[in-house]
Amino acid sequence: MFQERFKSEAVETDAYFLIVLQYIHQNPLKAGITKDISKYLWSSYQDYAGNPGITDIDFALDGFSNDRTKAVKLFIDYTNENNTDKCLDYTESVGVFDKVVMDYLNEMGITTISQLQRLSKDQRDDVIRKMKEIEGITIRQLARMTGISKSVIDRV
Structure with a gap:
């Protein structure tokens, strides 16, 4: 759609x-x-x-x-049923600054992007899942900041 x-x-x-x-x-x-x-x-x-x-x-x-x-x-x-379903009705979302993302990574014990990239696939995927839960963070932003492709992040 x-x-x-x-x-x-x-x-x-x-x-x-x-x-x-x-x-x-x-x-x-x-x-x-x-x-x-x-x-x-x-x-x-x-x-x-x-x-x-x-x-x-x-x-x-x-x-x-x-x-x-x-x-x-x-x-x-x-x-013909009455409903309140919405499709493609996006609400405005507030973006997350890169510093907030880095601070969150630091809280998880990851101090550098290379450290994240060296994690095992399962560990890396767990970190990505936690990052995606942050309201306002986008897949594009995660890909840009981590060097991990958008398609990988999306699949996680």
Whole structure:
């Protein structure tokens, strides 16, 4: 799922896929563009609700039921439920200064970045997990400060 220029988010589970599907179909309603989701022309809602067009609806509807008639009814009911789910609605976060990150490393007994890099994989991963728990710290910042790649930090 993506939004604007730099906001994106992986949809990695079937449950979250259904939340995103509902969120997308309810956007015109929540934005006040329409009062009835089923009448909004610029949506794939109609494809899922029984008038298939160009949208590949099988994966989504199979998540509701293997019986297509039942799946369509469940989709319609689910999509029309009131909810407060949010997708890609980021809140402003306060960044963490590099000095705070270094102070936290020092508290864990790591005084230099090279010391962190020389730790065993398991020890290093434990430190990274603890660092990622700091509110406001980003994977990019950790990668820049530690010399450990973003992909490694992300996997940890």
